[in-house]
Amino acid sequence: MMAVEPARSGGERKRHVLELLDAEKDAWVATADAQGTVCQIPLSFSWDGQALTFSTPASSVTGSNLASSGQVRIALGGTRDVVLIEGRVRVYGKDDVPAGYADAFAAKHVWDPRKDASGDYAYFVITPVKVQSWREENELKGRTLMRDGEWRV
């Protein structure tokens, strides 16, 4: 067994979460439809300090679930360095997406869904309302860093 590192403080975990939001390219995105059928796929995102921006076809399972349920569970990092985010979902089409979100996404991923005719791409801008972070069991205590949209650390 690997040695388990000491539990980090809330402040250390918050800094780590913000670093991952800046550094990571993709996140695991879990959604469900009204019947409870679940979908989990990796999607690219950008982060502007307040919200995550994803782009995927409106007609895809994930796009459809995000639009109809307004619910999402996002995972960053590894299974032993977990960041879980729940957020509020706003949906934009190619034509009405605020340029700030779409430009940042295009710059980060060298791909602009507004100019991609291969799918009916929409934008899903997700503002975190709950954020959790833990590595191993010794960090389960204190894992909730944001609740109801407010950082607690």
Next chain:
Amino acid sequence: MMAVEPARSGGERKRHVLELLDAEKDAWVATADAQGTVCQIPLSFSWDGQALTFSTPASSVTGSNLASSGQVRIALGGTRDVVLIEGRVRVYGKDDVPAGYADAFAAKHVWDPRKDASGDYAYFVITPVKVQSWREENELKGRTLMRDGEWRV
């Protein structure tokens, strides 16, 4: 941008999936309740060549969702080396779990939920019925390796 590797054959992907099932300790487990509220957490598993065995409290959100919906979406590997598994769920209590599943789980994780009184641990044995694997966009074609419980490669 990193160079994209050539697309692997179905056989190469199947070997990679089986290697990950042997080597990985944890997987992302996405479930939902009947109202469509989604949950996504990492859980440890063991693999016996036919099924994945997880153990988590029966009363946890994931345990409850698995038991009531019988549905799960499991992700292994990274967001640029994706393995997605859908499967049939069988649920066992500590007292009726077949020893083969529980012994293999305990040996792999040096932790035996049958002897852990800290939670109402149950076992969730999941037989894959659909398996997908891809790295980048050039591997989206041919990503479905198993369908209806049958390997197609």
